[in-house]
Amino acid sequence: MSKYRIGTKCVQAGYTPANGEPRQIPIIQSTTFKYATSEEMGKLFDLEASGYFYSRLQNPTCDTVAKKICEMEGGAAAMLTCSGQSANFFAVFNIAECGDHVVASSAIYGGTFNLFAVTMAKMGIEFTFVTPDCSDEELEAAFRPNTKAVFGETIANPSLRVLDIERFANAAHAHNVPLIIDNTFATPVNCRPFEWGADIVTHSTTKYMDGHGSAVGGCIVDSGRFDWMASAEKFPGLCTPDESYHGITYAQRFGNEGAYITKATAQLMRDFGATPAPQSAYLLNLGLESLHVRMKRHCENGQAVAEFLQSHDKIAWVKYPNLPGDEDYRLAQKYLPNGSCGVVSFGVKGGRKAAESFMKNLKIAAIETHVADARTCCLHPASATHRQMNDEQLLAAGVSPDLVRYSCGIEDARDLIEDLAQALDSID
Numbered sequence: 370m371s372k373y374r375i376g377t378k379c380v381q382a383g384y385t386p387a388n389g390e391p392r393q394i395p396i397i398q399s400t401t402f403k404y405a406t407s408e409e410m411g412k413l414f415d416l417e418a419s420g421y422f423y424s425r426l427q428n429p430t431c432d433t434v435a436k437k438i439c440e441m442e443g444g445a446a447a448m449l450t451c452s453g454q455s456a457n458f459f460a461v462f463n464i465a466e467c468g469d470h471v472v473a474s475s476a477i478y479g480g481t482f483n484l485f486a487v488t489m490a491k492m493g494i495e496f497t498f499v500t501p502d503c504s505d506e507e508l509e510a511a512f513r514p515n516t517k518a519v520f521g522e523t524i525a526n527p528s529l530r531v532l533d534i535e536r537f538a539n540a541a542h543a544h545n546v547p548l549i550i551d552n553t554f555a556t557p558v559n560c561r562p563f564e565w566g567a568d569i570v571t572h573s574t575t576k577y578m579d580g581h582g583s584a585v586g587g588c589i590v591d592s593g594r595f596d597w598m599a600s601a602e603k604f605p606g607l608c609t610p611d612e613s614y615h616g617i618t619y620a621q622r623f624g625n626e627g628a629y630i631t632k633a634t635a636q637l638m639r640d641f642g643a644t645p646a647p648q649s650a651y652l653l654n655l656g657l658e659s660l661h662v663r664m665k666r667h668c669e670n671g672q673a674v675a676e677f678l679q680s681h682d683k684i685a686w687v688k689y690p691n692l693p694g695d696e697d698y699r700l701a702q703k704y705l706p707n708g709s710c711g712v713v714s715f716g717v718k719g720g721r722k723a724a725e726s727f728m729k730n731l732k733i734a735a736i737e738t739h740v741a742d743a744r745t746c747c748l749h750p751a752s753a754t755h756r757q758m759n760d761e762q763l764l765a766a767g768v769s770p771d772l773v774r775y776s777c778g779i780e781d782a783r784d785l786i787e788d789l790a791q792a793l794d795s796i797d
């Protein structure tokens with residue numbers, strides 16, 4: 370599949386049925402798998418043979434869909450998780466432990482910020498946040514001897530800041546640590562971070578990949594290119610024996626291509642069990658089959674809505690990376706030449722109160738804690754997803770108190786614009 374273009378991979382990668390096998394991916398709704406001898410089973414537990422034994426760790430349906438996303442991103446190995454949150458948690462926790470440190474962009478999803486700054490801080494992992502447009506000196510100064518990774522989002526939710534992936538990858542590599550990119554908003558249809566030097570990619574598949582608001586899910590993809598053994602002292606979890614698997618050293622046994630995802634499956638899935646249901650993986654795959662078609666429409670609608678709002682006198686500001694004049698326009702041209710996403714952020718004149726009145730008047734767009742769906746929806750992050758943040762943290766995340774996050778679905782853009790127009794006209 371690797372020679373095919375992204376649209377073909379969306380439809381067909383990950384699964385090639387043999388003669389007489391089902392055309393659609395089978396849902397293997399089984400918690401467990403049968404073996405003839407204890408010896409065979411034992412080999413699986415020792416990671417000496419590969420095979421399924423318990424769906425908390427691995428399930429064939431989930432693996433089929435992970436393989437598709439892996440091929441779409443151009444990675445070496447991948448795993449599904451039961452949410453985007455667990456994907457980002459595993460992606461970092463797989464290589465950082467108590468006493469370690471991570472550099473992260475401050476322009477990230479509110480849930481991820483909370484995970485890092487509050488919950489993982491309690492686990493003894495410290496984060497230093499830098500703005501995506503920080504100077505090279507500021508970025509450099511964020512690193513410490515115990516830094517184990519750099520983290521950022523291709524297009525930040527909801528601030529829509531675009532990350533200079535190449536610059537952050539170079540900084541990470543200069544310190545011998547990997548760059549982890551959450552590619553949820555761009556999807557591999559619009560950006561493949563591995564092509565710009567990222568080492569690990571994560572997704573909340575809940576968003577565009579599923580695309581229909583059907584199943585919460587996540588994915589981690591490893592490029593297989595980071596040389597763990599070259600920085601063995603930084604990554605003891607990958608480069609020294611794992612006593613819980615009879616002394617296996619992941620980086621030696623599975624190489625750069627397999628070590629990271631094997632460890633995340635064998636240790637983190639085993640111990641935390643954030644595994645998706647096979648049914649959810651099946652639904653995700655249905656969404657992936659049309660991702661390239663939908664992303665094009667999401668982007669067309671995003672562009673049309675952004676242009677309409679920009680010219681409207683009740684709108685204070687519009688943020689859409691593909692609008693000429695946007696602070697991230699240059700980065701969007703570089704990393705997202707075919708479009709960014711369908712999400713447009715803007716401020717309504719009159720601040721919080723006007724924003725609430727405007728949102729109440731919308732008829733097509735529903736108010737939802739959701740984004741990146743076939744149906745248009747909108748949200749006021751300061752009173753919802755980002756309400757744990759104080760004003761200073763909001764500002765650093767690129768979220769102003771008047772920000773409305775409007776997620777264009779795949780409806781007809783003319784109807785979306787007429788709906789926006791009537792809602793703006795009837796602000797009280």
Ligand SMILES: *Cc1c(COP(=O)(O)O)cnc(C)c1O
Nearest residue numbers: 452453454478526553573575586
């Ligand atoms: C939604 C989202 C997450 C969290 O994903 P869930 O599937 O809701 O757990 C992480 N990162 C980004 C960029 C998101 O938009």
